[in-house]
Amino acid sequence: MIDRALTALSSMLVPGGDSISARRLYERAVEEFFGSGTALAFWKGRVALYAILRALGIGEGDEVIVPGYTCVMVPGPVVYTGARPVYVDIDPQHYNMQPEEVERRISPRTKAILVQHTYGFPAPIEPIRKLADARGIAVIEDCCHTFGGRLDGQLLGTFGTAAFFSGQWNKPFSTGLGGLALVHDAALARRVRQQQESYPSPSRTAAFMLASQLLVYELVIYPSVTALATEVFRWLTSKGLVVGSSSTAEFDIVMPPNYALRPSPVQCRIGMCEVRRTPHNLERRKHGAGRYIAELPRLGYSVPSIPENWDLMLLRFPLRVANKQEALANASRYGVEIGSWFECPLHPIQTDQPAFGYNDGACPVAERAAAEVINLPTHRRVSDKDIDRTLAFVAEVCRPAG
Ligand SMILES: Cc1ncc(COP(=O)(O)O)c(C=O)c1O
Structure with a gap:
């Protein structure tokens, strides 16, 4: 860190x-x-x-x-x-x-x-x-x-x-x-x-904003405040005050301006730290996923099988629930970091899917998954206490999908 x-x-x-x-x-x-x-x-x-x-x-x-x-x-x-x-x-x-x-x-x-x-x-x-x-x-x-x-x-x-x-x-x-x-x-x-x-380099302003956001992220963003921080971040992005992951122009089928860019120096320098940190990252994520796999069945959830020839690095742990919207609405109140994606076959929900050639009903299994799946955190900042709280939230608020 x-x-x-x-x-x-x-x-x-x-x-x-x-x-x-x-x-x-x-x-x-x-x-x-x-x-x-x-x-x-x-x-x-x-x-x-x-x-x-x-x-x-x-x-x-x-x-x-x-x-x-x-x-x-x-x-x-x-x-x-x-x-x-x-x-x-x-x-x-x-x-x-x-x-x-x-x-x-x-x-x-x-x-x-x-x-x-x-x-x-x-x-x-x-x-x-x-x-x-x-x-x-x-x-x-x-x-x-x-x-x-x-x-x-x-x-x-x-x-x-x-x-x-x-x-x-x-x-x-x-x-x-x-x-x-x-x-x-x-x-x-x-x-x-x-x-x-x-491709051109990103502007100095964009690179500066990203470097500042990385600093703030390192210092203050932990799972218990993620839901709130995400709301604030989206608001700041909509006002152009921070560099967001996506602009609304990217929900359109025309390539937005300043799309194809090289990396900024801060990304390359932080990337070097990330490569060095990968073993630790892997170990934390395995630990998180391992706890969900061991403990969710006790709460009545079936978990995906993990074949022996897989060495797993899970981004998030997907969980099918019958009440996805209720779960998402209650996450910040419980101080847990619950993800909504993918909200539809071409996440996020604001996407004009037919414009990208996706018509409703084309992928029914994916559509059902989008309606049911929430995802639980596994990353390096998630402590065992965070996982305990997440599991308590699942037990209290969520219901397994049928
Ligand atoms: C599966 C998948 N592919 C590609 C991307 C695009 O990555 P980026 O946001 O770095 O452009 C995402 C982004 O969230 C993703 O979830």
Whole structure:
């Protein structure tokens, strides 16, 4: 925590520009962590995805398969290239796309399959990759919900043609805002680098605001105040007083201005701290998830099965309840940090889903999950007391979904 706070503070003094050395050092640290691929840093995860799609030459007339249980920031970049997102339903237990459903949606126009490891549960990436390889289709892993999770001992993010990660506030690898591409094909990596080099740096003001927000976050945001802080943050974002994760323009199908940006130096410096901290992060998240898995069945909830070949790094712990809105409405009163996402197949609820090509009823399993699932915190700031309080809240306020 101290190193992140000091890094944020020092970055407030020199906030802007594009420090190539900081960026390269950060990218190299990520490459070392994964042991394969070329890492490229961006302002946000969605920008990393956009750069990968552009580098793959995806555009008008192409299709990209995406899960029908995601946030709108995923089909957004697809639509900005001129391609069409094709939505695939999920399995009800681990919230991921299944190979049979993916196969049904492949067409001669399919140029990429985006495989999201939802909440950090590994998606069936190997069979999906086989389907894609046989047809010359690129596989992009969406690792925004995991950093350090493994399947069969192999790190998620190293299975496909490329992967991308988010560094957003609540993500397992957090640089306030931030994004990384990890590319496993040398020629593609060169083209993603060209994309990155062609993007401008964020403004000094945006970089300064982000550095200050990171400092405040390190010093005062803990689970008991998160619900209140989120409300305040949304209000400040709407007034343009802080840099938000998304602007309302991003719920539109036209790419907003200042979208495709390189990272600011503060993100690269904080990113270096995050890479160093990953083992601790993993251990905390495993502990949190382990407690929910052990204790929720006693409260009458069924929990997802965890196969032995999974080494889990869960972003949040999903829980199906019969009274989602009631649970969300009561969370801040109980001082617990309860997440609502995904609120609909293309989170958040304000998304004009048909504009992004999603029509009601297309992914019924995902729609039901969106209506039922709340998520519980597992991150490094969650103490055992916070978990006790969260479980007490579940026992008192929530009812298991039927
Ligand atoms: C599954 C998933 N993919 C991609 C993103 C986009 O990441 P970012 O906010 O860094 O652009 C998110 C964001 O919340 C997400 O949940």
